[in-house]
Amino acid sequence: MKVVALMCVEEFVEDARKLLKEQQVPAFSEVGIQGYKMDVPDESDNWFASKHYLDNSHLFFSMVDDKKADELMAAINVCKANKKLNSVHAFQLAVEKFIG
Numbered sequence: 527m528k529v530v531a532l533m534c535v536e537e538f539v540e541d542a543r544k545l546l547k548e549q550q551v552p553a554f555s556e557v558g559i560q561g562y563k564m565d566v567p568d569e570s571d572n573w574f575a576s577k578h579y580l581d582n583s584h585l586f587f588s589m590v591d592d593k594k595a596d597e598l599m600a601a602i603n604v605c606k607a608n609k610k611l612n613s614v615h616a617f618q619l620a621v622e623k624f625i626g
Contacts, residue, residue, distance in 0.1 A: 527621040528595035531587040532602060535561075535613040539584050542614075545605055546586060549598050554588035581613075589621065 534542050546554050561581040590598065595618050602616045 527589060527624055528592055529587055529589050529619045529621055530595050530598050531585060531617050531619075533559075533561075533583055533585050533615045536582040536584065538614060541605070541609075542584065542586055545601060546588070546598075549594075549601050551588050551590060551594070551598065554586050556584055556586050559583050559585050583613075589624070 532542055532546075543556075561583045563579045563581065588598075599616060599618055602614070606614050606616075
């Protein structure tokens, strides 16, 4: 059993949902998150200057068997490469124990 997580900016939420459906993921969870990109340190005296940029993002995750996890990660990789999506990230984790 694996947990596969997919993170994307708000702009790609519908694409992520479509990908999960196309890959026949039996169930997934989704949560809105706020991501921050740290800016280069500002040496100016402008105290109004932004120190970081806020991105509204989403995190999708699902518990799937090993085969489905491999298929899903491969599909995410293809989608990311084809669309040149720098703001899409995915990872998988092994599940040691599960109570369902």
